[in-house]
Amino acid sequence: MKGTRKEEGAFAGTWRLGLAGFFAIAVAFGPARSGFGLFLPDFRREFGLSTEVSGVIAGGSYGGYLVALSLVGLFATRFGPRLFVTVGGISATAGMILVALAPNAPLLAAGLILSASYAGWSWSAYNDAVEREVPSRLRGRVLSAISTGTTFGLAMAGLIALAAGVWGLPWRAAWLGFAAAALAVTVWNAKALPGGPQGPGSAAPPRAASPGWLLRPGSAVLFGVALSFGVVSGFYWTFAVDLISRSGVLPPEAGPAFYIVLGIAGFVGLLTGDAIVRFGLRSTLAACFVSLGVVGLSLGFAPAAWVSVGVSAVSLGAGIMCTSALLSVWSSLHFPERPSAGFSAVLLFLGTGTIVGPVVLGAFAGRSGLDAAFLVAGALALLTALVAGLARTPEDTSVE
Numbered sequence: 293m294k295g296t297r298k299e300e301g302a303f304a305g306t307w308r309l310g311l312a313g314f315f316a317i318a319v320a321f322g323p324a325r326s327g328f329g330l331f332l333p334d335f336r337r338e339f340g341l342s343t344e345v346s347g348v349i350a351g352g353s354y355g356g357y358l359v360a361l362s363l364v365g366l367f368a369t370r371f372g373p374r375l376f377v378t379v380g381g382i383s384a385t386a387g388m389i390l391v392a393l394a395p396n397a398p399l400l401a402a403g404l405i406l407s408a409s410y411a412g413w414s415w416s417a418y419n420d421a422v423e424r425e426v427p428s429r430l431r432g433r434v435l436s437a438i439s440t441g442t443t444f445g446l447a448m449a450g451l452i453a454l455a456a457g458v459w460g461l462p463w464r465a466a467w468l469g470f471a472a473a474a475l476a477v478t479v480w481n482a483k484a485l486p487g488g489p490q491g492p493g494s495a496a497p498p499r500a501a502s503p504g505w506l507l508r509p510g511s512a513v514l515f516g517v518a519l520s521f522g523v524v525s526g527f528y529w530t531f532a533v534d535l536i537s538r539s540g541v542l543p544p545e546a547g548p549a550f551y552i553v554l555g556i557a558g559f560v561g562l563l564t565g566d567a568i569v570r571f572g573l574r575s576t577l578a579a580c581f582v583s584l585g586v587v588g589l590s591l592g593f594a595p596a597a598w599v600s601v602g603v604s605a606v607s608l609g610a611g612i613m614c615t616s617a618l619l620s621v622w623s624s625l626h627f628p629e630r631p632s633a634g635f636s637a638v639l640l641f642l643g644t645g646t647i648v649g650p651v652v653l654g655a656f657a658g659r660s661g662l663d664a665a666f667l668v669a670g671a672l673a674l675l676t677a678l679v680a681g682l683a684r685t686p687e688d689t690s691v692e
Contacts (some may be wrong), residue, residue: 306426306434312484313418313438316377316477320410322445322555323452323470324384327391328353328404329529330453330551333537334463339397343531343662347654349401350530351647353408360412360641373417373424374485380413381478388471392464410474412589415522421485436562443613447555454548513683514626515641517577517617520676522645523653525612527669530650532591532608535662539596550601554609561613568621574681577618581677583611588670592663622662 328335328350335341341349362385364376389408394400418438426434449470456466533547567576586607594600619638627634649669657665 302666305656306430306607308484309421309425310434310437312477312481313421314415314441314444316381316481317418317438317449318445318447319384319470319477320380320414321442321473322447323449323467324388324407324410325357326446326529326551327388327407327449327467327470329531329533330547331463331466332530332534333547335400336534339394339400340468341397343660344655344658345397346534347530347650347652347657349404350526350548350650350654351399352401353404354526354643354646354650356405356409357412358640358647360409361415361639361643362412364413364416368417368420372486374482376402376413376417377476377485378419378482380410380417381474381481383407384410384474385471385478387388388467390468390475392471417485419454424486433465436525438563439617440559443555443558443561445499445550445555446558446609450548450551450553450555454545454552457544457548491529508626510626510683513679514619514622514638517581517676517680518638518641519645519648520672521581521584521615521619522642522647523649524588524645524673524676525615526646527653527665528584528587528608528612528651531654531657531662531665532587532604535591535595535666536601538662541596542598546598546601550605553602553605557606557609558613560610561617564614564617566622567614568618573618573622573625574683576614577622578677578681580611580615580618581673581680583607584615585670585674585677587611588666588668588673590670591666595663595666 323330332341336346360376360380368376383406387403387409390403391400391407392403394403419435422431422434422438452469453463454468455461456463533550536542536546536550537544542624564576567579571579579586584607587604590600590604590607620635623635623638652667653665656668
């Protein structure tokens with residue numbers, strides 16, 4: 293009986309942790325990180341933001357995310373996951389309130405950067421929490437469930453924006469709602485997550501990997517693909533809804549509907565592992581970037597058509613979630629002796645791309661038009677698909 297009760301208690305604790313993480317990631321990667329792109333048409337009208345300035349603000353928000361992610365990687369073992377997730381939740385709550393009350397563009401940008409950092413504070417912290425609190429046989433399922441919160445958060449952000457428009461509420465009301473959700477999940481996770489450093493029985497963290505250790509055959513392709521993915525995805529997140537709204541043909545509900553559809557389509561990411569087993573890593577990777585290329589080409593050529601909006605939303609949701617999962621798998625295979633250190637390097641290139649993409653392609657869009665910039669982003673994704681299809685990966689047949 294005692295063993296059964298202990299197992300039931302462990303399962304209940306695992307369930308509580310997974311559920312708390314699911315909703316925290318939903319807020320962190322939904323409205324906190326991606327809300328700027330969803331509401332960019334409103335911000336542009338109210339604050340007079342140009343395309344170039346919008347790209348710089350987006351780059352700054354991704355920079356805040358990258359800084360937070362780096363700090364967690366350096367100090368997670370020393371302080372434990374609760375501190376970082378709580379700091380991230382407080383940052384998101386304060387940032388969202390600042391966005392809702394912002395009287396000018398600088399304060400708006402500050403609020404957006406604070407909000408976006410939540411994703412960086414929480415991402416790897418949950419990996420540590422699951423490693424410490426969840427039985428090994430359940431860790432994969434719990435991490436998959438937590439990561440799925442991203443798609444739920446995107447869809448819910450779109451639904452809230454749609455409801456605000458239908459009910460005639462200002463965009464500021466939606467951001468106050470986001471702030472309330474961020475505060476609620478912060479309190480919840482502060483109770484659910486373990487605090488303090490790892491126990492004395494835990495394995496000592498490995499020494500930091502030197503750059504020479506990371507530079508091995510195949511690393512250039514892996515890092516290049518991660519950088520390209522960051523450039524393309526960061527640009528899409530920032531400007532897709534803005535491009536759709538600028539046509540003046542589709543109703544205002546088209547932007548929120550785009551997020552709802554891409555959020556639902558993102559659940560395809562749960563099938564990434566099965567796709568790698570069946571088709572191989574290289575083929576799956578190429579298919580992901582073809583999907584991302586479809587987004588840029590469809591919106592670049594026909595941003596005012598419902599068909600393009602639907603196709604691009606499905607392609608973006610599936611492409612981003614599948615590629616995110618695939619890079620994690622590829623990195624663990626490429627750096628099997630130090631998977632965490634290797635994946636941190638991959639995330640560094642990806643994060644750099646999310647900063648460069650909105651800034652550089654946003655500046656290009658300011659001179660040549662937003663539709664032309666989407667065509668360039670789509671072409672970059674297709675070029676990456678070609679490189680991925682020809683590249684040599686750690687394995688191209690199966691992942692056991």
